[in-house]
Amino acid sequence: MRVFKFGGISIASPGAIKNTAGVIRLYQPEVVVVSAMGKMTNAFESLVEAHVRKMNDKEEKYRVIRTFHLDVAQDLFQNNTEAIARITKLLDELKDKLDKPAFVNYQKAYDQIVPFGELLSSTILSLFLAGNNIPNQWLDARKWLRTDSHYREANVDDDQSEKLLRQFIKSGALNLTQGFIGGCDEGFSTTLGREGSDYTAALIASYLNAESVTVWKDVPGLLNADPNFIEDTVMLSHISYHEAVELAFYGAKVIHPKTIKPLQNSNIPLYVRSFNNMKAAGTVIDNETTWDEEITSFILKKNQVLLTLRTKDFSFMAEKHLHYLYGQFSSHGLKVNLMQNSAITLSVCFDEDHETLGTLLGKLAGDYEIRYNKGLDLITLRHYNEVAVRKVTTGRQVLLDQRSRITAQVVMR
Numbered sequence: 531m532r533v534f535k536f537g538g539i540s541i542a543s544p545g546a547i548k549n550t551a552g553v554i555r556l557y558q559p560e561v562v563v564v565s566a567m568g569k570m571t572n573a574f575e576s577l578v579e580a581h582v583r584k585m586n587d588k589e590e591k592y593r594v595i596r597t598f599h600l601d602v603a604q605d606l607f608q609n610n611t612e613a614i615a616r617i618t619k620l621l622d623e624l625k626d627k628l629d630k631p632a633f634v635n636y637q638k639a640y641d642q643i644v645p646f647g648e649l650l651s652s653t654i655l656s657l658f659l660a661g662n663n664i665p666n667q668w669l670d671a672r673k674w675l676r677t678d679s680h681y682r683e684a685n686v687d688d689d690q691s692e693k694l695l696r697q698f699i700k701s702g703a704l705n706l707t708q709g710f711i712g713g714c715d716e717g718f719s720t721t722l723g724r725e726g727s728d729y730t731a732a733l734i735a736s737y738l739n740a741e742s743v744t745v746w747k748d749v750p751g752l753l754n755a756d757p758n759f760i761e762d763t764v765m766l767s768h769i770s771y772h773e774a775v776e777l778a779f780y781g782a783k784v785i786h787p788k789t790i791k792p793l794q795n796s797n798i799p800l801y802v803r804s805f806n807n808m809k810a811a812g813t814v815i816d817n818e819t820t821w822d823e824e825i826t827s828f829i830l831k832k833n834q835v836l837l838t839l840r841t842k843d844f845s846f847m848a849e850k851h852l853h854y855l856y857g858q859f860s861s862h863g864l865k866v867n868l869m870q871n872s873a874i875t876l877s878v879c880f881d882e883d884h885e886t887l888g889t890l891l892g893k894l895a896g897d898y899e900i901r902y903n904k905g906l907d908l909i910t911l912r913h914y915n916e917v918a919v920r921k922v923t924t925g926r927q928v929l930l931d932q933r934s935r936i937t938a939q940v941v942m943r
Contacts, residue, residue, distance in 0.1 A: 542568030566647025637681035648708035675712035751813035
C-alpha cells in the first residue's frame, strides 16, 4: 500500500488537477490525501476573521471563495450538473455556518470554517477522477480521524482513529481523503495545525502498515533552503528521519514537524517528489544517516518578536521563573522558536502576533522589566560553518546569536 499526499499547489487550478490525475493514473496509489487548493487556506482564514470580528467585508470574502471553486468546477465538469451540484451544496453548507453567530472561542470558530477548503478540494478531485475512469472512494476525515478538542492544534487519538480508518478504508481501491482536518467526540471539526496534511498522510501510513508515503511538491525534492532566500540551493537527495525532524522543528516548510514520528516508528520511507517531473527520484527520508552532514541547510522564519524579560527583584532566572514564564507562553498559544537566559534575564523569540503579544506583556509587566523588538528574521543553519554564517549575516544587525555543535541560530534585523 502506498500513500500519496498532494499539496495546495498541485491542485491549485483545473490544469493542476488534470496533472495530478495523471500522476495518480500512472502510479495507482491506494490512498490519496489532499490539502486545500492553492492559497485557499489563507482565504478561509481571512473569512474566519471577518466572521468572528463581524467585519463588513465578510460577504465579499465568501463570494471570492465561492466564485473560485465554482469556476474550477465549471471548467472541469462543464455539463455535469450533478458534480457542480455537489460543490454548490458544500458552499451552501459553509454559508449556513456563516449566517449563524460565531463561537466566542476563536480557535473553535476557525475549525468550523477552514476545513471547507479541504472538503471542497477533495470533492472536486474525487469527482474529476471518477469522471475520467479512475474510480475512487471519498472519505470524510472528520469521520475517521478522531482528536481531542484542542482546536487548531488538535491531538490525535491514534487507537480510535486507526480502528475507524480500518472500518472505512476500501481494500484494493483508491481511497481519497483530506489532510489537516479531523473531528472530536463533541461533533465539531478540528484541525491539526498549518501544513498538517503531511501529518495526516503519515498517520494513515502507520495505521495501515503502508509501504511508503510520497509528498508531491512543485520542487524537485527537499531543498537546503527556500530559493527565494538562498539563490544557490541544493537538493537533499537522502536524509534521515532524525535530520528531517530537526529541519521541521526549526521551521522548514516542506515537511510538517509531526510527520516523521509515525513513519520512523513504523520504518516507512517518505519520498518528496515533483509533480512537474513525476519520474525524477526526489528526496528519500528514512533511517539512513550517511548523508546528513554533507550540506548546510538554511531555514528562515520572518516576522519574529525577540522578547527580553528581566526580573525586577534581581532574583535568578532559574527554574521557578522559567516554569511560570513557559506556562504563560503556553497559555497564550505562543511557541518559542529560540530561548537564551542569563542570571536575571530570559530572551525568547516567537512568531509575531500583535493581539497575543499585548495580552502577554500586560500579564508580565508587574514582575518583569520588558524589552522587545518586532519584525525580525530568525535564521537557523544546520551543519553550519563560518562561511555559511557570514553568508546570511553580512550587512545585517545581529541581535542574538546562539550555536551548538551542529546548529546555529541568528536573530537579525
